[in-house]
Amino acid sequence: MDVEREQALWNSIYTGLIGYLTVALFFLILDPLLGRGFLYTPALLGSTLFYSLTDPAALTIRPAPIIAYNGVHLVVFLMVGLVVGQLTYLAVRLGRQAWYLVTVLVILVLGHLYVALWALTAGVRSALPVWMITVAGLLAVVTMAVYLLMIYPELRRELMKRDTG
Numbered sequence: 001m002d003v004e005r006e007q008a009l010w011n012s013i014y015t016g017l018i019g020y021l022t023v024a025l026f027f028l029i030l031d032p033l034l035g036r037g038f039l040y041t042p043a044l045l046g047s048t049l050f051y052s053l054t055d056p057a058a059l060t061i062r063p064a065p066i067i068a069y070n071g072v073h074l075v076v077f078l079m080v081g082l083v084v085g086q087l088t089y090l091a092v093r094l095g096r097q098a099w100y101l102v103t104v105l106v107i108l109v110l111g112h113l114y115v116a117l118w119a120l121t122a123g124v125r126s127a128l129p130v131w132m133i134t135v136a137g138l139l140a141v142v143t144m145a146v147y148l149l150m151i152y153p154e155l156r157r158e159l160m161k162r163d164t165g
Helices: 003-033 040-051 063-094 096-120 130-151 153-160
Strands: none
Touching: 003 040, 003 063, 003 130, 040 063, 040 096, 063 096, 063 130, 063 153, 096 130, 130 153
16 A cells, blocks of 8 residues: 555544544533533433433443443444545545545435434434434534545645636
8 A cells, every 4th residue: 555545544544533532522511511421422322222222211321331332433433534534535636526426425424324323313312302413413524524624735725716617
């Protein structure tokens, strides 16, 4: 693997880590502000995903569901980072003609993940409303996009150009 492709791979991994940390920090800050336990949301999602919790009132915050959910959360964001990062790298290398395809693929991936998470949380929606999922997801998208724009100056320059054609 050449140096440029290896760096693009690492950038993709960092992109996923940034998205993961953004969502984790969002809920670490939001949960106490809402008067919940410090790790309420990962406990809720881990208990829902791995222990079939359907009633948020029955939630007990325990390490096992928190660790299990964070593992899944990390892996999902690493995969998203790899897809989005590699598509961005491809768009930078191929130029403007690839942007439409890359944009559509990124929206498709993120849209499917959003719907999957929305379906997963159906039973506990009273404790985790759609607005929380949406805000967390949008924050992750923004921080990942900012990172990608920072590491690909040619992409920034191209986006700043006016289309004169």
